[in-house]
Amino acid sequence: xxxxxxxxxxxxxxxxxxxxxxxxxxxxxxxxxxxxxxxxxxxxxxxxxxxxxxxxxxxxxxxxxxxxxxxxxxxxxxxxxxxxxxxxxxxxxxxxxxxxxxxxxxxxxxxxxxxxxxxxxxxxxxxxxxxxxxxxxxxxxxxxxxxxxxxxxxxxxxxxxxxxxxxxxxxxxxxxxxxxxxxxxxxxxxxxxxxxxxxxxx
Ligand code: ZN
Numbered sequence: 079x080x081x082x083x084x085x086x087x088x089x090x091x092x093x094x095x096x097x098x099x100x101x102x103x104x105x106x107x108x109x110x111x112x113x114x115x116x117x118x119x120x121x122x123x124x125x126x127x128x129x130x131x132x133x134x135x136x137x138x139x140x141x142x143x144x145x146x147x148x149x150x151x152x153x154x155x156x157x158x159x160x161x162x163x164x165x166x167x168x169x170x171x172x173x174x175x176x177x178x179x180x181x182x183x184x185x186x187x188x189x190x191x192x193x194x195x196x197x198x199x200x201x202x203x204x205x206x207x208x209x210x211x212x213x214x215x216x217x218x219x220x221x222x223x224x225x226x227x228x229x230x231x232x233x234x235x236x237x238x239x240x241x242x243x244x245x246x247x248x249x250x251x252x253x254x255x256x257x258x259x260x261x262x263x264x265x266x267x268x269x270x271x272x273x274x275x276x277x278x279x280x
């Protein structure tokens with residue numbers, strides 16, 4: 079089920095979509111468009127459901143403490159969660175951008191479940207966004223919620239406003255990066271970037 083968020087008024091979205099369809103010269107009463115305002119209202123409620131959620135709530139239940147993690151995606155003390163799918167909406171055009179997030183952190187006291195990190199990404203992505211700001215906000219949420227020694231977030235996404243408008247660069251993606259603490263160090267950062275880029279075994 080879709081969480082409708084605290085203040086999303088789907089009736090107003092539906093009215094706005096009817097207005098938008100009229101504005102492009104469509105017959106809003108033709109059968110094919112009959113349910114469109116309702117569908118768009120539901121879709122928008124989902125796209126922006128993160129506005130009503132504090133991402134830090136996903137980081138309140140630690141699953142362990144530093145030093146007890148042993149997973150194939152750790153290198154030294156770094157925990158890396160790769161290829162978290164996300165969908166966001168560009169606030170300049172209200173068109174989707176879709177991609178993957180890679181999140182690395184060097185734990186301090188707290189370790190959370192991998193799904194919790196994905197929830198932080200999903201919550202912050204489910205708002206009107208810019209990829210650069212989204213990357214910074216995910217990084218800040220992890221820094222605040224986990225108090226790690228370092229954190230690094232890389233996001234790689236294809237933007238609907240780039241692939242479907244203007245010159246239509248359908249395959250170009252945008253990569254953004256933000257880091258804090260020890261993972262801002264160029265050497266540590268390069269190590270993590272190599273881990274993210276490597277798709278094979280360790
Ligand atoms: Zn855009």
